[in-house]
Amino acid sequence: MTPPPRTAGAPARPKVRYLLLHAYGRGGTIRTVMNQANSLASAGWDVELVSAVRRRDDLQFPLDERVAVSTVVDLREGAYTPPPGLRGRWEERRRARLLEQPARLVPAGEFGYRCFSRWLERQLVAYLSGLRDGILVTTRPALNLLAAEHATNGVVRVAQEHMNHGTHRPDVQRRIRACYPRFDTVAVLTERDREEYARLLPGTRVVRIPNAVHSLDQVPTDHSAKIAVAAGRLAPQKGFDLLIPAWAKLVGAHPDWQLWIYGSGERKAELRRLIEEHHLYNHVFLMGHTDRLDDELAKASFYVPSSRFEGLPMVMIEAMSHALPVVGFDCPTGPADVLTHGVDGLLVPPEDPDALADATGRLMGDEALRAEMGVAAVLTASSYGPDAVHPRWEALFTELHHRRHGGAAGAAKGQHA
Amino acid sequence: MKPHAEMDEVWPRDGRIRLVGRFHGLTGPAAGGWELLLVRRDDTGRSLSHPVRVRGGRFEGELPVTDLAAAGTAGTAAVAEWDVHLTDGTVRLRAGRRLDDIRGKKKIMVFPEQSVPEAGGFRVRPYYTVKDNLSLECRAGGPS
Numbered sequence: 001m002t003p004p005p006r007t008a009g010a011p012a013r014p015k016v017r018y019l020l021l022h023a024y025g026r027g028g029t030i031r032t033v034m035n036q037a038n039s040l041a042s043a044g045w046d047v048e049l050v051s052a053v054r055r056r057d058d059l060q061f062p063l064d065e066r067v068a069v070s071t072v073v074d075l076r077e078g079a080y081t082p083p084p085g086l087r088g089r090w091e092e093r094r095r096a097r098l099l100e101q102p103a104r105l106v107p108a109g110e111f112g113y114r115c116f117s118r119w120l121e122r123q124l125v126a127y128l129s130g131l132r133d134g135i136l137v138t139t140r141p142a143l144n145l146l147a148a149e150h151a152t153n154g155v156v157r158v159a160q161e162h163m164n165h166g167t168h169r170p171d172v173q174r175r176i177r178a179c180y181p182r183f184d185t186v187a188v189l190t191e192r193d194r195e196e197y198a199r200l201l202p203g204t205r206v207v208r209i210p211n212a213v214h215s216l217d218q219v220p221t222d223h224s225a226k227i228a229v230a231a232g233r234l235a236p237q238k239g240f241d242l243l244i245p246a247w248a249k250l251v252g253a254h255p256d257w258q259l260w261i262y263g264s265g266e267r268k269a270e271l272r273r274l275i276e277e278h279h280l281y282n283h284v285f286l287m288g289h290t291d292r293l294d295d296e297l298a299k300a301s302f303y304v305p306s307s308r309f310e311g312l313p314m315v316m317i318e319a320m321s322h323a324l325p326v327v328g329f330d331c332p333t334g335p336a337d338v339l340t341h342g343v344d345g346l347l348v349p350p351e352d353p354d355a356l357a358d359a360t361g362r363l364m365g366d367e368a369l370r371a372e373m374g375v376a377a378v379l380t381a382s383s384y385g386p387d388a389v390h391p392r393w394e395a396l397f398t399e400l401h402h403r404r405h406g407g408a409a410g411a412a413k414g415q416h417a
Numbered sequence: 418m419k420p421h422a423e424m425d426e427v428w429p430r431d432g433r434i435r436l437v438g439r440f441h442g443l444t445g446p447a448a449g450g451w452e453l454l455l456v457r458r459d460d461t462g463r464s465l466s467h468p469v470r471v472r473g474g475r476f477e478g479e480l481p482v483t484d485l486a487a488a489g490t491a492g493t494a495a496v497a498e499w500d501v502h503l504t505d506g507t508v509r510l511r512a513g514r515r516l517d518d519i520r521g522k523k524k525i526m527v528f529p530e531q532s533v534p535e536a537g538g539f540r541v542r543p544y545y546t547v548k549d550n551l552s553l554e555c556r557a558g559g560p561s
Contacts, residue, residue, distance in 0.1 A: 260519075276529040282426040285525050299518055 014401045015046045015134035019143050023051035026060045028314050029162045032211040034061045039390035041066040072127050073120050106142040109169025131155040135397050141172050148179035156400045159183045162311040164333030165196045184400050189312035190337040212389035213318045219298040220323035223370040226257045229300035231315045234265030239306035246353035248278035254364045264289045297322045302363050310334040321381035325373030327359045344376035422503040422512040427543050429528050435479035453478045455499040485555050486536035499553045513550035522549050
């Protein structure tokens with residue numbers, strides 16, 4: 001049987017481009033996008049990662065070799081060579097000047113605002129307005145807003161939101177309301193956020209597709225080690241400054257337990273001081289960055305998310321796939337959007353170290369409870385496996401592409417203005 | 418694995434360094450008469466010793482940092498390193514932390530510094546070496 005004829009000029013599968021602020025960085029969004037790209041590539045899609053800036057030589061997460069990577073503005077030392085001659089010298093001066101000027105198009109309240117310069121904005125606008133085909137997926141508000149206004153020459157646009165809406169500052173929220181209706185689809189991570197965006201953007205298609213963990217084939221813990229684990233950038237958002245004082249309350253009753261905090265970041269010295277102030281240098285360890293987080297998670301007996309806010313706490317879900325129960329703060333679009341209090345974890349009011357200490361003590365004192373909740377955690381994590389999540393992206397991209405290029409699906413469902 | 422003294426806790430606090438751990442790999446039971454033995458790395462002829470309490474294979478001992486200040490950093494450098502051992506007079510066990518699964522302890526298990534103001538700001542800090550052994554780093558007073 002021969003396949004049905006394709007619409008002229010539109011390939012069956014469009015090219016998918018992911019635009020990241022820094023594909024060479026190490027954050028959760030980057031990791032997630034690479035997982036998506038890898039899945040699409042292995043399913044036969046043509047995928048490109050576009051890094052707005054480049055500050056490093058190497059990618060920090062594994063990427064399928066079929067995925068192309070390109071950069072809009074290479075900020076590495078010596079990466080820029082101006083064209084020869086007078087024009088080159090003029091352009092070099094202009095570039096240097098614009099690199100120093102703050103962004104004008106990106107709202108100042110965007111958490112990545114400082115990474116944007118006038119030069120980067122101009123290069124991004126040029127890049128976006130040159131896109132004519134395929135699907136463009138932008139991955140943070142600054143890039144979403146630029147794509148909404150400038151990627152207007154035929155590319156199908158999908159905005160990803162990796163943070164919950166309430167986290168954004170008012171100026172960013174205003175621009176989101178004004179600009180996101182131009183997207184073909186806005187994709188968010190949790191049901192709570194889907195409802196919020198659907199309310200804010202009437203008439204705009206909002207879908208919830210959670211991030212996937214990289215694998216569900218994980219070694220389970222046996223819940224016997226007196227080790228708890230936490231992980232994340234050493235930054236205020238992650239709340240380790242709340243977790244350390246909570247641990248200080250537990251040491252008297254549970255002196256054998258250790259807390260291993262994985263991650264690196266700008267607040268390391270402050271957290272170290274906090275550990276010393278509470279005399280926790282035998283109990284709380286700043287483990288630094290690890291390339292073997294899977295192995296490390298399996299050594300622990302439970303996981304502690306202490307964030308002030310989240311998008312979707314992926315490392316927590318990874319921990320759950322190792323049968324680690326969870327005890328932590330019930331922060332916005334955080335643990336409660338994944339797990340059920342009392343079933344696969346214990347949640348306490350956000351930013352309340354006393355309550356966290358009480359709940360943590362309960363898990364420390366009850367290995368059977370840890371094991372029981374750990375089994376439930378594995379079940380919960382299974383709906384975040386690559387096989388459960390990634391086909392949803394394929395389905396979305398296929399449908400959007402068909403809508404744009406006619407065909408039965410598009411004609412039947414119509415198109416949003 | 419050679420016998421060694423496995424460290425559990427190191428408490429640099431209130432002018433003392435308290436050490437808690439257990440004997441690992443000894444053929445017989447650890448009887449009494451054990452001492453903490455600090456040996457200066459660049460001059461192994463110099464040492465300091467302090468009694469430790471031993472019970473059920475575990476030991477606990479402490480030393481005032483003023484003892485290290487008295488032993489000084491004199492002689493060679495502004496920094497003196499003392500390697501921590503346990504000994505019963507016949508066997509000498511190096512103290513370290515080798516049985517847990519943490520790699521790179523030198524940067525992970527970091528202990529606070531204690532200073533001795535009456536010894537001109539002399540400072541002591543316990544640390545794990547790159548081989549996960551326990552040592553004490555002493556610095557003479559003055560800016561660090």
